[in-house]
Amino acid sequence: AQRVTQPEKLLSVFKGAPVELKCNYSYSGSPELFWYVQYSRQRLQLLLRHISRESIKGFTADLNKGETSFHLKKPFAQEEDSAMYYCALSNSGGSNYKLTFGKGTLLTVNP
Amino acid sequence: EAGVAQSPRYKIIEKRQSVAFWCNPISGHATLYWYQQILGQGPKLLIQFQNNGVVDDSQLPKDRFSAERLKGVDSTLKIQPAKLEDSAVYLCASSLGGVTGELFFGEGSRLTVL
Incomplete structure (x- = not known):
């Protein structure tokens, strides 16, 4: 079974401070990990995926297979980063592509 | 590019009543999901379709939930009869x-189920 754990329901930081949203996973195969984000009054959307090794809006995430983690980081948080963030795990099963989501972390960046 | 369309946006019913949700995916997308x-x-x-076939419905409460994707495009999700615990946002x-x-x-x- 695949499982995603986001230990923090709420995270509050000040503008300019570093931010780290934690994500741990459980999966017996080779995982593919993603971060999805939902801004206020907007749809849930993809932020980044580990296979792309990209930085989106200043965010990065590194897959650590030893610690089974995929934490999302940004060195200097901005107010517009305030949103709900979901870590997600895929079974990478070809056409049977299925995403399992964590419960989410609500990030608030204070001015 | 038009996004995924869903309707209705809001629905309030009493328990034991039925409700149906509709989804129109992005054109050309073969896979459709209900969360x-x-x-x-x-x-x-809840359920995943590949074209008009069901790929995964292992978490769909089949005694009250049903879904179909006729012609491999639009999809409907139905709940009958609804329970209080079905109150949620249904995402396509x-x-x-x-x-x-x-x-x-x-x-x-x-x-919202009352």
Whole structure:
């Protein structure tokens, strides 16, 4: 079974401070990990995926297979980063592509 | 590019009544998903279609929930009879399929069961 754990329901930081949203996973195969984000009054959307090794809006995430983690980081948080963030795990099963989501972390960046 | 369309946006019903939600995916997307998101939780997959065939419905409460995707395009999700615990946002998503990982979500249909 695949499982995603986001230990923090709420995270509050000040503008300019570093931010780290934690994500741990459980999966017996080779995982593919993603971060999805939902801004206020907007749809849930993809932020980044580990296979792309990209930085989106200043965010990065590194897959650590030893610690089974995929934490999302940004060195200097901005107010517009305030949103709900979901870590997600895929079974990478070809056409049977299925995403399992964590419960989410609500990030608030204070001015 | 038009996004995933869902209707209705909001629905309030009494327990034991029935309700149906409709989803129109992005044109050309073969895979369609219905997720249930209860307040304070992440989205939970209910059913996944590949074209008009069901790929995964292992978490769909089949005694009361049903879904179909006729002609491999639009989809409907029905609940009959509804229970209080069905109060949630029902999210429809679509993707091209394969291992790209990007699901495109609709705005969701918020159901309140009284």
